Amino acid sequence: MFNRARPRWRRIGQGILAFLVLLAIVWFAYLSFIPGRYLSFWPDQEREVHLEQLERAQSAYAKGDFPAAARFFGRLKKADLTKDQLTMAGTAALNAEKYAQATKFLKAAYKDVDDRKDKAALLYLLARAALGQKDTAAASSFLKYAIELDAKEAYRRLLGALEHAAPGGQS
Amino acid sequence: MITVAVQKQPSGLWALRLLLISVTALVCLLLPTAAGQAKGANLIRNGDFAGDLSGWRVAGGGNSGEGFIIHDDRAYGLHPGSLRVETRRQPRSRFKARVEQEIADLPSGAKLRLSFWWRKLVGPQLKQSRASISMYLESSEGVKLPLWEDKSLPPLAGGAVSGRQNNFEAAPILEKGGNYRFVVSVDLRGPAGELGNALVQLDDIVLETAKPEQPILFAPGDLEGREAAPGTVDVEALSFTAKSTLGKDALFGLTLVEPTGSPSLFGAAKLFMDMPPLGELNSGDRLLGRSTNKHGFFQFTSLSLPLERDKVPLLAVVDVRAKAGHGQGQALTFVDYKGYFDQTGTVSPVFGPRVGIDAAPPPPATGLAAAGGGRPILSWTNPADQDFYKYRLVRKASEQAAGPFDKQARLVVEAPATPGSFVSFIDMRAGRGRYVYTVYTADRAGNWQEGVIVGGNSDLLQID
Numbered sequence: 001m002f003n004r005a006r007p008r009w010r011r012i013g014q015g016i017l018a019f020l021v022l023l024a025i026v027w028f029a030y031l032s033f034i035p036g037r038y039l040s041f042w043p044d045q046e047r048e049v050h051l052e053q054l055e056r057a058q059s060a061y062a063k064g065d066f067p068a069a070a071r072f073f074g075r076l077k078k079a080d081l082t083k084d085q086l087t088m089a090g091t092a093a094l095n096a097e098k099y100a101q102a103t104k105f106l107k108a109a110y111k112d113v114d115d116r117k118d119k120a121a122l123l124y125l126l127a128r129a130a131l132g133q134k135d136t137a138a139a140s141s142f143l144k145y146a147i148e149l150d151a152k153e154a155y156r157r158l159l160g161a162l163e164h165a166a167p168g169g170q171s
Numbered sequence: 172m173i174t175v176a177v178q179k180q181p182s183g184l185w186a187l188r189l190l191l192i193s194v195t196a197l198v199c200l201l202l203p204t205a206a207g208q209a210k211g212a213n214l215i216r217n218g219d220f221a222g223d224l225s226g227w228r229v230a231g232g233g234n235s236g237e238g239f240i241i242h243d244d245r246a247y248g249l250h251p252g253s254l255r256v257e258t259r260r261q262p263r264s265r266f267k268a269r270v271e272q273e274i275a276d277l278p279s280g281a282k283l284r285l286s287f288w289w290r291k292l293v294g295p296q297l298k299q300s301r302a303s304i305s306m307y308l309e310s311s312e313g314v315k316l317p318l319w320e321d322k323s324l325p326p327l328a329g330g331a332v333s334g335r336q337n338n339f340e341a342a343p344i345l346e347k348g349g350n351y352r353f354v355v356s357v358d359l360r361g362p363a364g365e366l367g368n369a370l371v372q373l374d375d376i377v378l379e380t381a382k383p384e385q386p387i388l389f390a391p392g393d394l395e396g397r398e399a400a401p402g403t404v405d406v407e408a409l410s411f412t413a414k415s416t417l418g419k420d421a422l423f424g425l426t427l428v429e430p431t432g433s434p435s436l437f438g439a440a441k442l443f444m445d446m447p448p449l450g451e452l453n454s455g456d457r458l459l460g461r462s463t464n465k466h467g468f469f470q471f472t473s474l475s476l477p478l479e480r481d482k483v484p485l486l487a488v489v490d491v492r493a494k495a496g497h498g499q500g501q502a503l504t505f506v507d508y509k510g511y512f513d514q515t516g517t518v519s520p521v522f523g524p525r526v527g528i529d530a531a532p533p534p535p536a537t538g539l540a541a542a543g544g545g546r547p548i549l550s551w552t553n554p555a556d557q558d559f560y561k562y563r564l565v566r567k568a569s570e571q572a573a574g575p576f577d578k579q580a581r582l583v584v585e586a587p588a589t590p591g592s593f594v595s596f597i598d599m600r601a602g603r604g605r606y607v608y609t610v611y612t613a614d615r616a617g618n619w620q621e622g623v624i625v626g627g628n629s630d631l632l633q634i635d
Contacts, residue, residue, distance in 0.1 A: 064586020084546055084599060091548070091595040115544035124542065125550065125595050153626055154540035154550070 050080055061088055066095035074101055081105075083112035087122065094125060099132035120150035127158065136162060274308075274351045285318055308351045316351075532620035533559040536610040541632035547598040549583070551610050551628065555591035560615045562588055566598065566606050571629065575611035575619050583608070605633045 057072030073081075073089035081089065090106035093099075103126060110122045123146035130139040143159040146152075285306065308316040534554040542548050547566075553559055563575045563585040572580035583598050598608075609629040612620045623629045 062584070064584045084597060087548065087597045091597055094595050117542060117544035121542035121548040124540065128593060128595070150542065152540055152542055154538050157538065
């Protein structure tokens with residue numbers, strides 16, 4: 001009655017394998033025929049959503065609608081953004097006065113850039129974000145390092161103003 | 172022979188395998204739907220749409236068991252103003268959903284602006300089904316003020332349509348203040364037997380209401396009228412002269428609103444007249460055209476309106492508009508005024524006519540820093556003066572731009588901003604080269620500050 005040429009465990013294994021393959025086929029076929037379902041293990045859909053959100057963020061940014069841009073950028077993962085996009089996200093959040101979000105994106109952008117002047121510009125923006133959070137000490141240290149990298153007049157002027165305003169002004 | 176024996180399968184085992192596969196396939200198909208329905212039903216019970224539009228709730232009648240509302244927590248989820256209505260294995264007949272939010276104390280004359288993003292996604296099987304979205308304000312008396320409606324057909328044989336309605340003026344004037352409900356209604360329906368999937372998604376819904384500025388009150392006797400025919404008052408020569416900095420394509424209108432705020436008195440109570448020429452207008456007339464000069468001088472010479480004697484308006488709203496890019500409607504000045512009504516009236520310039528012509532530009536921006544070695548990163552501070560309305564950042568290769576609208580210069584960004592705010596921007600379109608960046612500032616009347624201060628509102632950058 002039973003095939004003695006194939007051992008019992010092999011027959012069971014083949015059965016389970018066939019079962020799993022069919023399960024996967026049915027599952028993915030099911031997903032493929034449902035429009036608009038964004039499931040985590042369906043990478044193309046995730047990518048499509050990411051690109052759509054990014055496009056909306058960049059479009060709002062180009063129009064100067066920074067609160068909307070900050071909102072859209074805020075939904076994207078830092079790891080999915082290039083350094084320019086991170087800078088864009090950081091400046092949008094900074095303009096929208098979302099200082100914590102700005103700091104998060106600007107720091108991520110800072111880690112990605114190599115150019116000294118780019119680093120200095122990002123440090124200046126980080127200083128502005130720190131000032132928005134009333135952290136004068138952090139702002140001063142960001143500015144001092146920014147001036148070491150690129151001695152722009154605007155950086156020095158802001159640092160001077162901070163030191164002048166500090167108790168027992170150091171200017 | 173052994174070979175034959177190996178290939179011969181017992182029929183009972185195959186039957187068992189087939190049964191197992193069928194059960195598995197069935198479970199695979201049913202599980203996600205069941206999970207989704209449970210989630211949707213739960214949210215309907217909670218009525219909890221998180222975020223800025225707090226207080227959103229399903230007002231009942233929506234869930235038929237075939238469709239449901241879910242808060243999409245993957246793609247667009249867990250952020251303000253999001254709504255997603257999805258149906259599956261629908262629509263035998265009709266599915267409706269409605270969410271709403273209370274808005275208290277909307278002032279009379281308020282300006283409403285609406286922004287949102289929408290998408291309709293329809294499965295290939297749904298060829299006859301329809302999906303419509305509407306948004307409206309509903310007063311406590313049940314009067315509906317439509318804001319937006321979309322009744323377009325879904326794409327044939329499946330597909331998606333989407334769009335963004337960005338900050339459009341949903342209703343120019345809210346004629347009656349009070350408590351309102353902002354309602355979003357979604358209606359999906361299809362013929363019997365058409366099974367498939369449909370999705371309607373709304374996202375980032377923002378309803379802004381701008382309070383009207385203080386009305387200009389006219390003293391008793393300023394407005395007089397005379398009886399023209401039994402039961403009517405002929406408002407003759409509601410005459411005033413207005414100076415304006417309106418540019419070309421400007422519209423200049425007068426809206427008369429009865430005290431109760433009902434729009435029924437005049438029907439189309441808004442009169443828009445072009446200047447010039449000016450002439451006699453009748454109730455409901457709407458003339459559109461072009462004004463020919465900037466810094467024009469416009470005059471209403473006479474205005475004739477048949478009014479019912481007992482319903483003479485108390486509130487006249489002067490509505491000045493300008494198309495985008497053709498000046499602002501904010502700098503209207505009443506130089507002379509003479510009106511005839513049969514009782515005291517109030518003239519309320521809703522959109523902010525100011526006394527005196529604003530011809531002075533706001534101060535320039537300060538602290539413009541054009542920095543960076545790869546991409547230019549710009550930052551500056553807008554003037555704190557309350558006259559400041561917007562900025563315009565331009566870039567010109569090698570030399571200073573001749574002004575905000577220098578044809579050789581490239582516009583980087585132009586947007587309104589709050590006075591005294593700090594702005595930063597990365598210019599993604601600049602390649603290598605030597606650039607001079609300049610920020611120009613303007614007020615609402617369109618007066619541009621064209622002065623340039625190097626290190627103030629202008630900076631040079633070399634990108635290698």
